[in-house]
Amino acid sequence: MPQSRAERKASYFERIITYFEKFDKVLVIGVDNVGSNQLQKLRQALRKDCEVLMGKNTMIRKALKSHLSKNPALEKLLPHLVGNVGFIFTNGDLKQVREKIAENRVPAAAKAGTFAQCDVVIPAGPTGMEPTMTSFFQALNIPTKINKGQIEIQSDVTLLKEGQRVGNSEQTLLQKLNIKPFKYGAVIHVIYENGVIYEPKVLDIGEEEISQVTKEGIHNIAAVSLAIGYPTQASVPYTIISSLKNLFAVSLVSDYTMPQAVQLKDLLDNPDALAQMVVNVLPTGGASVGTGGASKQEEKQEQPQEEEEDEDLGLGLFD
Template sequence: MPSKQERKGAYLVKAGQLFDTYDKILVVEIDNVGSKQLQDARRELRSLDSIVLCGKNTVIRKALKDRVAKKPPLEKILHALRGNVSFVFTRGDLREVRDCILRNKVPAPAKAGQIAQCDVFVPAGPTGMPPDLTSFFQALSIPTKIERGSICIVSDVQVIKQNERVSASAVALLQRMGIEPFTYGMKIRQIYEEGAMYEPSVLDITPDDLRNKVREAVDTMAAISLATGYLTAAAVPHILMRATRNVIAASIAADYDMPQSHALRELLSDPSKLEELVAAAAVTTGAAGAASTGGATSSAPTEAAKNEPAEESDEDLGFGLFD
C-alpha cells in the first residue's frame, strides 16, 4: 500500500496534468454534497468528456503555483480557491456541463441553525397527527381544527423565511410532517476558459443577445457621430443616404434631370401615377394581411362586393341633401 507521501505526490502529478491539459475549468462549491451524490455527478459528467477533481485546497494551491510560471492565466483560479470547492475539467459544451451540474440535486431536510435557502410553507389540510398534539401547533401559532380524529391545518402557514436561520421548532414540525424543503447540489462559482475568468451567468447569453447588443452599440455610435460631426464607419451609410436625398432634392428643385431622380420627377409631374402607386401599395399590404389571417376566407366578401350592383345616389331619386 502506498504511503501518504506517495499518494500526495501522485495527486499533485494528476492535478498538474489536468491543469496543463484542459482550458475549460468550472470552480464549483460542494457544501452539503454527499459522496454518493458526488459519485453520481462524476458518472454523468464523464459522458460529457468532463472530470471532477476534489481535494484539499492547500494541495491544489501547490499544484497551481507550480504551473503558474508556465501558464500565467492559472493565477486567476488561485483567487477562487476558497471554501469547500472542487474543479470540473471539461472539453465539452459549457452549457451542457452547467445544466448537468445544476440538475444533480437531492432533497434534504431542514437543520436547526442553518440559513434557509428559500421560504417554506406548511400546506393546509389534514396532517394525520392525533388530537393530543394540538398544543404543539398552538405553540407555533398555527391555526388547526380536528377533523375525523386528526389535526387539520386551517390555512397555509410560513414556518421558515429565506436567508434566516431555521428554528428548532420549525425543524420538529417539518420532520413530523415528512417535509424536506431544501435541495443540495454542486453550485458553480466561476468559470475559467482559455485564460478568462467569468461568472456562470455569462452562459445564459445567447447569440441573439450578442447580435442585439452589437446592433445597439452601432446605432448609438452612429447617432453620436452624426450629432457631433465626427466621422466613423457606423455613420458613413447614414451620411451617404442623407447626401443622396439632398442631391435628388436639389435636382428636382433645379429642374435638372439625372438618373437617380428621373423616376421621382415623373411621379411628381403626373400625380395620377402617384395615386396608382399608392393604391397598388395599399392592395399589396391588404393582400399580405389577408394571407396572414386566411386569405381565401377574407377574399370571398370582396368578390361578392364586386358582383353587387352599385347603389343609386340621392340625385337619381330627385331629392337633395336637405329635402
C-alpha cells in the same frame, strides 16, 4: 506498491495542471451538504464530456500558483477557492452541463443550524400525530384541533422564511411530518473560460439578446460619430445615404442629371404617372376607403338639393 504521500501530491498537482491545459471551460462549484454518494452520481452523469476534480483548497491554490508563469490568468481563480468547492472541467456546452448539475439535486431534510433555501409551508390537514403532541404545535404557534384521535392543522402555516435559520423545533416537526423541504446539490459559483471569469447567470443570455444589444451599440456609435463628425465603420453607411440624398436634391432642382435620378425626375414631370404609381402602392383597403370617402362627399353634395326641393314644395303649398 502504493504511492507515498509526496508522490500522491505530485500526481494530484500534475492532474490539476493537465486539466487546465486540456479544457477551456472550468466551473467552480460549491458542494455544501452534498454527500459522497451524490457526488459520485454527478461524476457518472458528467463522465462523457467533463472531469470533476475535488481536493483541499490549499493544494489547489498551490498548484495554480506554480503554473502562473505559463498561464497568468489562473490567478483570477484564487479568490474563489473559499469554502467547500471543486472544479468541473469541460469543452462542451455549458448550458447542458448546468442542466445535468441541476438534475443531480436531491430532496433533503432540514437540519438545525442551516439556513432555509426557501419558504417552508406546513399544509393544513391531518398529521397522524397523537393528541399528546398538541403542546409542541402550540410552541410553534401552529393552530390545531383534535380530529378522529389525531392532531389536525387547521390552516396552512409558514414555518420558515427563506434565509431564516432552522431551529431544533422546526427540524423535529419537519422530520415527524416526513417533509423534506430543501434540495441540495452542487452549485455553480463562477465560470472560468479562456482566462475570463463570469457569473453563471450569463448563460441565460440568448443569441437574440446578444444580437439586439450589439445592434443598439452599433447604432449608438454611429449616432455619436455623426454628431461629432468623426467617421467610423458604423457611421459610413449613414454618411453615404445622406450624401446620395443631397445629390438627388441637387439633381432635381437643377439641369444636372444622374442615372439614379432619371426615373424620379420623370415621375415628377408626369403627375399622372406619379398618381398611378401611388395607387398601385396603396393597399386595397386604402382604395376602398378612398372610394367610401368620395361617395360620402357625393351624398353631402346631394343633400342641399333635396332641402331646396323641400323648400320649393313648402312655399308652393302656402301660396
